[in-house]
Amino acid sequence: MLLKFPAETVPIQEIPTDYNIKLFIKREDLIHPQISGNKYWKLFYNVNNYLENHPESPYLITFGGAYSNHIAAVSAVGNLAGIPTLGLIRGEELANKWRDNPTLLFAKRNGMNLKFVSREEYRHKEKLTEFLQNEFPHALIIPEGGTNKEAVAGVKMMLNDQTKDFDYLCTAVGTGGTVSGIAEFCEENQKVIGFKVVDDASLENKILELTSMRNLNLIDSCFGGYGKIKDETIRFINDFKEKYGIPLEPVYTGKMMQKVFELIHEGYFPENSRVLCFHTGGLQGIEGANLLLEKQNRNLII
Numbered sequence: 679m680l681l682k683f684p685a686e687t688v689p690i691q692e693i694p695t696d697y698n699i700k701l702f703i704k705r706e707d708l709i710h711p712q713i714s715g716n717k718y719w720k721l722f723y724n725v726n727n728y729l730e731n732h733p734e735s736p737y738l739i740t741f742g743g744a745y746s747n748h749i750a751a752v753s754a755v756g757n758l759a760g761i762p763t764l765g766l767i768r769g770e771e772l773a774n775k776w777r778d779n780p781t782l783l784f785a786k787r788n789g790m791n792l793k794f795v796s797r798e799e800y801r802h803k804e805k806l807t808e809f810l811q812n813e814f815p816h817a818l819i820i821p822e823g824g825t826n827k828e829a830v831a832g833v834k835m836m837l838n839d840q841t842k843d844f845d846y847l848c849t850a851v852g853t854g855g856t857v858s859g860i861a862e863f864c865e866e867n868q869k870v871i872g873f874k875v876v877d878d879a880s881l882e883n884k885i886l887e888l889t890s891m892r893n894l895n896l897i898d899s900c901f902g903g904y905g906k907i908k909d910e911t912i913r914f915i916n917d918f919k920e921k922y923g924i925p926l927e928p929v930y931t932g933k934m935m936q937k938v939f940e941l942i943h944e945g946y947f948p949e950n951s952r953v954l955c956f957h958t959g960g961l962q963g964i965e966g967a968n969l970l971l972e973k974q975n976r977n978l979i980i
């Protein structure tokens with residue numbers, strides 16, 4: 679088993695608010711230094727089951743954008759296990775610029791072979807997957823963001839006896855695997871809120887394929903669009919770190935927490951609610967975000 683159940687569970691920390699709400703954050707970002715947050719659990723069964731069945735010539739292939747936390751995590755898995763990895767990266771223009779991108783540099787240093795594909799090709803990932811699976815019949819091809827049924831099963835391990843004690847469970851939503859796992863395996867009386875950071879109309883249907891969604895509410899938390907960073911989000915993330923000592927990144931967890939505070943302020947949660955947010959990691963993305971912000975002469979994430 680390459681990815682193991684950690685001996686200790688990650689801490690759940692209280693975030694004091696000025697309201698009659700009990701707010702907490704579960705630090706899944708601390709689970710592993712390189713395969714952090716939800717990535718660890720989404721890859722858990724995908725990788726472990728595959729490696730158990732393919733002891734000879736294993737090969738991991740996956741997809742992602744220029745700053746993808748998933749690409750970083752899969753490359754780290756490859757490095758840890760000593761197995762080759764291939765990352766299909768969205769955007770041909772990156773072929774000559776990957777050295778300037780901390781995520782792609784990290785993946786390369788982990789031994790990942792990067793292949794840059796046009797946005798049009800990337801849009802037809804199913805075709806690419808079919809082609810690659812024919813080409814490399816023994817390879818494990820992990821979908822974008824690592825989201826599939828195995829990922830959903832792995833997310834179950836983000837829940838434990840302590841998480842049963844909350845009325846609301848909150849997580850950021852990109853490809854939908856994490857929120858599906860939480861909705862699928864939480865207690866019946868718990869409400870799940872997915873904070874959508876991507877404006878994707880097909881997301882709800884994708885989530886419906888992964889979970890019965892019985893107690894799940896999706897809330898728009900795009901703040902200008904996927905990967906777009908507003909000044910107010912930078913301010914929020916920097917204040918949050920200063921006040922509570924907890925780092926957030928600007929694409930997923932920063933936007934989720936910002937929206938959670940907006941909801942608290944608007945009175946969305948009934949008085950005395952116990953609200954738990956999952957810190958899903960992705961802090962490796964801060965460096966790349968800061969490089970872009972610097973070019974735009976804007977404040978950086980501390």
Ligand SMILES: Cc1ncc(COP(=O)(O)O)c(C=O)c1O
Nearest residue numbers: 747852853854855856930958960
């Ligand atoms: C840090 C972080 N949080 C949340 C998510 C959203 O997870 P999902 O794609 O399972 O919806 C991602 C994407 O995997 C992520 O990298």
